Amino acid sequence: MTQNMKKLLRRHETLIFFLLVFIWCSLSIINRNYGTVNNLCAILKTMSFYGIIAVFLSFVIIGGDSDISTGASAGFSAVFGTALMLETNCMGMLGTPNEWIGIVLCILISMAGGLLIGAGNALMVVKMKMPPFIATCAMQYILNGLKMVITHGAYVYPLPNSLIGFVRQGVPLGTAKVSVIFFLFLLALAAAYIVLTFTTAGRSVYATGSNRIMASLSGINTDLVRFRNYMVLHAVVAVVGILNAGYIKQGAPSIAQEWHLTIMAACAIGGIKFSGGAGNMIGLLIGTFTLFSINSAIAYIGINTFLQDVFVGVVLVVVVVSDSIRSNRKVKA
């Protein structure tokens, strides 16, 4: 075995990939319905909503911070955006062939709201130097509260047909369709990959997360980098929230309520280290796919599906603990 092959085998991404293959093979044997195109497309569609957010959460984590308000933010923007569509009749274009322009406008306004949310988080973490978990937890509670107070728990219904139609589209694959959301996920992954690997701005994120003081002394504006990470994250989160509303055909207040942990677990299993400075998009793709394959497997084996929650918690623990063990190893002389 060559040196390079050995290095490849030791990488986090490779290990998760083997796990993924193992799951698909074993589950396909256990339950005939698992290894089908239908199941594959279902998994791809579900995971992509979380995955798109995970891509941009990765920027925040690689940059040395964290954010658990992603779910609350998605839910808030989903309700806000769809309510905006409903109240303004898609900017007066509801029912017309130009409906989609109105939809896009509403989405853009929601994205602006997301930018504000992200800026709020960044303000607390970067400028006021609050611990990121607690600060974003506070934001989570504020957003959840605001969302419910504004809507009184009402569902935003009905949603514009273009939106619903768009989300339902997909590329046929056998008897099922590969959802358009999955392609958006791939798009997000590709865009992130390009930025992180081929732009100086992307490399600044790694530098900031690896050693913030040194990065700052080398001339990188670490405050700007961190603000950008948070703001872009929440702008994208707004879009995903609205798309999810379109998928379930209503702006439900319960959207994305509990997503934050799954998204974090996807990042963790995808090799994005919580200590910052490390992680890549390939790992994230494999990791997200693996996480949701296992979730699906739990359902197909017939175990109580509430165990999925338990499982995600356990995964997070295992990944964080093994990270901790590895970083405590002694350095060579």
Place this chain on the structure above:
Amino acid sequence: MTEQKARSDALVKFFLTPEVTSIIPVVVVAVAATVLNPIFLRSSNLLTLASSLIASWGLLAIGQSFIIISGGLDISIGTTLSFAGMLFCFLARSYQPLFLCILAVVAVCLTMSMLNAMLILKFNVTPFVATMSVSYVSKGLANVVNYGADMSLAYGVRDSVLRFCDVFSVKPLGVSIGAFTFIFLILFSQFILQKTAFGRKIYAVGDNPRVARIAGIRVARVRAACFLISGLLTALTTILWVGYYSGCTPTQGNPWSLITIAAASMGGISLKGGTGSMFGLLCGVILMALVYNLITLLNVDANIQNIFIGVFLVLSLVLDTIRREKTLGKNI
């Protein structure tokens, strides 16, 4: 320093002390509640509040405070309560004897808190991440017990369990047994923190673990003991609650973890550890309960409470930073 400046300095220092900052919001909310809805001041209202929320949130918050003062954090106590409560009901409805149900609750709570302790102390995982993961485990398990449905103890259980519920629903002097337990335990906890060596060690460990270790204090043991105390208190709260309400829902305690943290923080217990008193905690718990009560009385959306929790957290964190800068000065 001129006398005027000295006086204004002293005034600022007075208003920054934890006791003052924790009681002012309570007074403000109480006054607002009285003005907006005089029903607030009726004894039936206040006593019910004390019996249910102040008692249960308070007992959990005592455990949380021990953990926070020693330098940790636990956002899983609420979900652990849900799981333990559901397990109690499940076993009771499976016609198991009372002692077994109680034993199960204690076992679950201790296991979860010791798991947290191990992750944080042995594997050096950040407290938030560690306890958040554990919270999802117990949250999921709470749902697994009865496929997401509530459970009642009103029927299908042994006589001993029925009597247990009867006893614990009794309200001597109009307040629940839980409320009495809370009053007793908060006084007892203050006693432990101020008058025992163990209490001293908790403050030392939270202030600066390195200094504490050099002084001969076994830091890991002290912090683990705080998790143990919290586990026991969670078990106690579960048992009292289940008895009082004769049942449990799978999401019963889930929002309570953050409520206890907000209560502690607003009570002047710094989330960075090393300071805090039970008086402040009492004010913090009462504050959270009053806010909830105010929301209910005004018939406003219950979710406003979440906004309060978030805002309280931010406010108290900022206040804590200001306080620390004043105390430590150029010494940080």
Place this chain on the structure above:
Amino acid sequence: MEDYVLEAKGITKRFPLAGVIALSNISFHVKKGEILGLIGENGAGKSTLLKILNGVYTYGNYEGELFHEGRPVRFRSSHDAMKQGLGYVPQEINVMEDLTVAENVFVGHLNEDSRKKSFRMGELNRRAQRFLSEHHFALDPAQVVNTMSIGQKQLLMVAKAISWNPSILVLDEPTTALSQADVENLFAIVRQLKSKGTSVIFVTHKLEEIFELTDRVTILRDGKVINTYGRDQYDRDRIICDMVGREITNLYPERHVAIGEEILKVEHLTVLDPRIQNRNIVEDVSFTLRRGECLGFVGLVGAGRTETISALFGCYRDYSAKVAINGQPVEIRSEADAIAHGINILTEDRKMNGLLLLNNIRFNVVMSNLKKIMNSNGLLSRTKEDEESNKYMRKLHIKAPSNTMMVANLSGGNQQKVVMAKALHSDPRILLLDEPTKGIDVGSKQEIYEIINELLGEGISIIMISSELPELIGMCDRFIVLSHGKLVAEIDKEEATQETLMSACFM
């Protein structure tokens, strides 16, 4: 003058709050293409001077002028200094562990054209390869830094500083963590820089390095420039004399203490480095201590003095030693063990390691022996706590209105006394003092010396670490010299002078 690449005129730096003048009217210059050595004891002012050169202390925070290539410079930040041509490699190894060598070297200027936003790892690697080869760095541009050895990381930091094309490079104690091979590698790189016209300021406390590498050497002592010698004037004894030569004033009180029998015997103390594999930070150190004796630990920074006494106090998990107290073998596996056996410590940094800053004097004083303030029923007694803390406040002359004063508001000297009170409260027979008068005004220093004498008179034995040689000579009965983690000399009071001690450090 114009052919000086760097010149300092009249640099003075005061710390008014601490009442200290760190640098006093420092003037020196560095010629183009020359390697200037800067040497001085611990505390001579080297790091303060470097912080000024490096832009950490910005213009306006010091007196005097700096000239770079003939023009006056006023740095607004260290990044500013770096961009203007002053490279700096700090003492602590500080790199971006998860990134590659190439990225670490060029962080902050990944593109030569700073307006370009795109980036190609391949291009960066090639650029890095060219750069590293040109300067003879044996580093692989694509290697991830956390797999590199300490020596390689140090070289990486040097490479990074050079990548900004400095006209003068400052190296601050670059060889403390390096093996002999790494040191030679570094010297080759420095000579290479010199041949290309880059000047180097080489800060060190190791004389051999000065002799081997530098063209001139400037000696600092007590914040002043004492002398500067050219290579042809290099003389070991003269330099040591310049480094330490000062009058020992009668700062140190007289002591008439009878030294008793042996109370502590430490044999074969070895401490494994907790962060680096296969390395010992202390190796096979053995010594004894007698009742009422004050034993001084002498050595340069990094020699292992603090580590030795910390190991004795039970701070390290991976250490081995045979320890006997009063003839009885004891096993010390934790700080609590050490305290139980009658040993206590005053650590070096009282703010981070000595005091509970959120609390008051009485809380801090009684902390290491809570049993003493307990009632018969096991509860803490306010009166006993009062008594004990007041007792120590009197004994150590701690100046504060009451024992409820917050320690954060005390002066440095009083804070140190509180830490001492805390250590004494556990009734130790052996006291380990690490830099007991660091950062303290002269008046408080004298008080602390008198307290030390009192303690010795009461039969307590003391091991003292200090970077101030006069202090050690004035206070100690016997001296142990450590170098590179090993014991190299044992010197009696009669033979101990600043010169003999300092030269022993270089053995």
